[in-house]
Amino acid sequence: MVGEYDEIVDKSVNDLQKSTTAFVSKLSNDMESETGSYEKNKQFYSDVKGIVTTLINRASILEDGLKKTPLSDNFENLLEQYDDLENLHKIGLNENVLDNA
Secondary structure (H helix, E strand, O other): OOOOOOHHHHHHHHHHHHHHHHHHHHHHHHOOOHHHOHHHHHHHHHHHHHHHHHHHHHHHHHOOOOOOOHHHHHHHHHHHHHHHHHHHHHHOOOHHHHHOO
């Protein structure tokens, strides 16, 4: 059994995907400059982690009473991936990292 369709979750995920794609593209172009530094981009991580945390909370409500929580689990995994990307950005990104983002 799966939870109900939620338009807010759907729109938020689409917006998150668009902003992440644009961010990775921008970083790919600015990787060697100050514009691509972690310090100049750390607001992105704060913003997306806030959005994903909100999605986790919303998914938990939608999946309340279900035996499995695939939506919540996927958002938890996504949050970990943003943490990983942020940590890599702090120590220095290269093209290989961005190609796999």
